[in-house]
Amino acid sequence: MAFTKYIVPALAIASLAFADKSCEGDKTIENQEDASGLSSCSTWDGDITISNVVNSGIKIDGVQKITGSLISKNSSITELSASKLATIGDSFTINACTALRSLQFDSLTAVKFVNFEALPKLQSLGFTKGVSKANRVRITNTDLTSLTGIELEDVSDMEITNNPHLTEVNVNQITNATGYINFAANHKDLKISFPNLQSAHNMTFRNTSGVSIPSLEKMDGLLGFYSNFFMDFSASNLTGTGDLVFADNSNLNNISLPVLKTVKGAFQVANNTNLKAIDGVPKLQTVNGALDFSGKFNKVELPGLKEVRGDTNIQSTESFGCEPFDKFKSDDVIRGKLTCREKQTKPKSGTDSGSDSSTSSGAADPSAQAPAGLLIGLLGTLQFLL
8 A cells, every 4th residue: 555655646747757858859840730730739838830732720738838939931821820829929920931821819819029031822821819929020922901910018029010901900009129120011002000109129110001100209220211101200209210201202292290399310311203392390409410401392391400410412403492401500510511403403311512512603513322211121020130
């Protein structure tokens, strides 16, 4: 009896140890039988990878948590589901699965990194409960029509690009974005609204029909708008940002930043062909980098300006009056080189003009220079990829 008393608990402990070992490591799924073999594991301690030989649907039952990553690359998988999976500790990566038509993850709420790329047949996410926690989201080159199921309150990096049928994005709950936000080359009718976003680091928007950030108060990196389709832009509570760029927004006719005081980097407005007046920043006081305006405007007013630490370049096809900028220069408000030119056939962006100050009469066009804001945007993209 005494022997039995001790041997039974020992066997039970050994059995538990064996069970734990059977639910850990890096697992490769080559068929449904492999996936069904995981059903006894509520937690899988490691990575699960869908083999590139899979050419049918895969259903993962029983697993509620993966401590590592769930990965499928270069596979002909057609469907992927895991009804009880709630947490993925590292990345959920699906890349170049060109036959994938369906995802169904009814319980998924937390992922460290959602990384979906090159999924030309995937039209919906199937995150029924909604992913509310994720550090990074990267969704590019898919057939998604909406991002229903991504319901974050905070995010570090978010890249949503090259999804030609994407018309709906739910970012309503995001209050803080600490990394890089990039929307580009999605459906032309995509309108993006961050109604509760109060602070952000770096955001760029390309090819959208609307961007709304009514609660945003401060940024310390780039806020950039490139080749968008909207007519008006307003950020009624924004007091400061890093670089600020409006470039090639052909329909833009109004910029309203009524409480903006500080631009820590460059402030560029370039080639917005319908923008006739740059007068929506009445309280702007300090630009730590370059001030660079070029286009077809006939009015520029910066009544609160106290300091531009970099060079200043103001050029237009129309008359707008260089006298205020000459005075800014003489009063040492503009610390760097001033180039001010009216009635230019081809107004240039950039500050390398070869002279300190000139008006329309007899002024030569300055040498072409890549807009500083565009270069900053490219650097931000590289930062995200790295």
